[in-house]
Amino acid sequence: MKDPEPLDVSKLDSIRIDPALWRGLTQRRFSRRDLLKYTGYGAGSAGLAAFLAACGVSGTATKHTTPPVSAVEAFWKKQHKTGTLNFANWPDYIDKDDNGNSPTLLKFTQQTGIKVSYHEVIADNEVFLPKVLPALQAGQDTGYDLMVITNGDPLDELLKPGYLIPLDHSYLKTFEQYANPKIKNPPYDPGNQYTVAWQSGLTGIGWNSKKIKRPITTFFDLFDPAFKGKVGFFENLQDYPNAILVAMGLNPQTSTQDEWKKAADMVLEQFNKGQFRHFYNNNYIDALENGDIWITQAWSGDIQIAQLSVADGGDGYPEMRFVIPKEGGLIWTDNMCIPQHAQHPVDAIMMMDFVYQPQVAAEMTDYIQYISPVPAAQQILQGSDPAVANNHEVFPTTDDLAHWFPYKVFKDNAETEAWKTIFGAVTNQ
Amino acid sequence: MSIVATRDASLVEGWGGPKQTRKQRRLRRFVLPIYSALVILYLLTPIFIIVLYGFNQTSPKKVAFRWGGFTLRWYRKAFVLSGLTAAFKNSLMIAAISTIIATILGTLVALALFRYRYRGKGATEGILFANIAAPEIVLGASLLSLFVLFGVPRGIRTIIIAHVMFNIAYVAVTVRARMAGFDRAIEEAAQDLGANPLQTFIRVTLPLIFPGILAGALLAFALSIDDFIITNFVSGAVETFPIWVYGAV
């Protein structure tokens, strides 16, 4: 998959769903095949790889120049394992025991002798990146050796200026062996030159079935006047804009600036009505559990952890529900990467490889319940926790993947700025 | 009733003397104390909440205020959470270093302001005043502007610079206020007895103004530990305790 299949743009135009279809969809249970049929998008190109290929439309992600192989080799030759690793990750994104220690990290230390200083500092890409970008721009160490950043605009902000250290794949043998072929070699980082996947996940809708006594099916349930002031929306400029575009029946990749304005206006109208409680980052889950909000945009794994009992390592809110709106969900991948000037790159790349051991991946997935990049983990979990192994939101099928859209990838800086201006105007009120 | 001016509250209890009405007495005896108690209770409410509810670890992965039974669990486990421990250490270190620097610099300024009349004294006072009066967000934003323009990497060092910056004025004002009752004659006596200026300062002046310095240092330490807004601007990827809490809850 060196060259992502070019996407047939003419086909994508037909993705707009007409009003008659909306009505049709609300009247009966919507099957995933329907979407494929109507959009004409899935035909022949289903699967995560195809969706990720859609990212290739722009080609910006691959704009960064490939460093000569010899330079990469020379760099890695000079590096040695130090026994220390500063790991920046999102909260609730690794397995933990009752004492707050992570079995995965303990096992890593046992196997490699590397002590991990694990920092749950990434509340949101758009909150975290600003903390490290200025250092990278100034050519300085960020203090972290390994960071987990979401594909799309955030990862581009690191890739385009060349802020990441190219990986030496001789350290990534486990990755090569066990990584899901669909997640390997993604369009936003061909050949995994700079990144390997940590986990993937979905953006859909989370809701509290104690507060809402009717099923939630469509994105526009978020705009139901009955929930006024009890609705959560993401603040980041990937999840909310892409979700509303998908809800409008558009493919984010081919959407136009006029459509962005329409989408932003639609959200602004709800905003002015006082529909939203707050624009959240990862703290939306607490608001949902506290009852501050009843329904919200949500990430799949968070809601699954919320549902689990405390004894099982969850939050103990079985009334929480997650649904992919019938208009379609968003799929994203968080990627491990090593920033330039990192002090312990060898330790970091060893961690990248370590988490691809099927047993490790299985234990982690069992706990955090996002989409694992290691298919072999599913077989292990079939034995130990079949509920997770058979959960489509953890191990999706090709059918599932067909109506999950990746985030919009931008052609150039001007497009990025236009997007940020249009959608930022809503959350920045 | 004594008519002698006094600060002893018990002697002025009955201001207004015999003309005081029953209504006023009731106000003084019941309404005001009860009201004051309520306000103080209100001020302390968050502290009760933190103690009672724990700043609770609701599950192994999460810290939040949440009812988890009457618990002190968090206090035991807090230090297992690596991020918290690191952030707390950073906070303590930054507070310690910035307090020492700010206390020395601030005390010297206070000494000059207290002892001497000189050209530029007004300007010095004006700068201290402006520094205390300026809103934190402006201090943080302007300092970040400086670091951006000169390409200074943000981190522990820039946080310390910022904390010293906002603490000097507080220390200077506090120390100077505590010097108010200081009798210069004692210093002169020491010098008359043959002590050189340095000896006089170390043996006589310093012990006398030490309580003031200590008060200034404590204030500086507390302000440093507590600060969020300015720190957030200049911290780069470094986390202090308030920043960690802000991101983690």
Add this chain to the structure above:
Amino acid sequence: MSGNDRLGRRAAPYLLTMPGMLWLVAFFLAPLVLMVTLSTQTGNLLDGFRQTWHFGIYPQVIWQYQHQFLRSFEYGGAATIIALVVSYPLAYWIAFHGGRRKTTLLFLLILPFFVSFVIRTLAWQFILADDGIVLGALKRWHLLPSGYHALATSTAVISGLAYNFLPFMALPLYVSLERIDRSVVEAAGDLYASGRDVFLRVILPLSLPGVFAGGLLTFVPATGDYVNADVLGGTRNNMVGNAIQREYLEFFHYPAGAAMSTILMVLLLVGIFAYARALGTRSIQEYV
């Protein structure tokens, strides 16, 4: 020797103030000037910023963030008035009738400072949560409709600001009331002034420096705050601080952020100096 001594005496205050003042000039005054410079630059983080003296940014940010500017002054002003009204009787009672408990009472007043500002605000968020310990109970007893919420309102933000900065108001008030010469108060009583007159014509005027100092110390940080709006407010309660913070730290629109904080600084500093001129900085400084 004596000539040397005189020289030393003359140089001494400058030598003593120099380190501290250099620090403040370098990291307080110079940055304020540089921030104005930065505000007129154009560019982006990736390509760098260039000085273009683009003053157009000022009307642009004023227009874009007019609501946040207005809200900041509105919320800051309301919080200051509430803090004054709530803390005056308290300060009065401690100063005049605190007796031996004065020290303890003052300590209780500053005790909240020992718990981080951020945590105090989060504690209020917890207390006032929609289904939390207060509203949850009232809702269960059907004293409130189930959809009622206290958070995510301007009232919540203003209350949070008033709460957080209350001690900044109460302490200067206390100092000014404590300084009032009791014999003056008694003289008024002896001259047959009613209790109300004693308060309005003697105590209140004499405590005005405290009111002004407290007002300043409350209004300025409350107006520049963004934590309360973020934690206790909803989508429509953002203050100018939220916008400055986002422009600087999330969007890297340094010029826009710099322009906004320059405007805020000028508005506040002009106000503060007018205020200080009228009252004399000395009187305010004494209470800081």
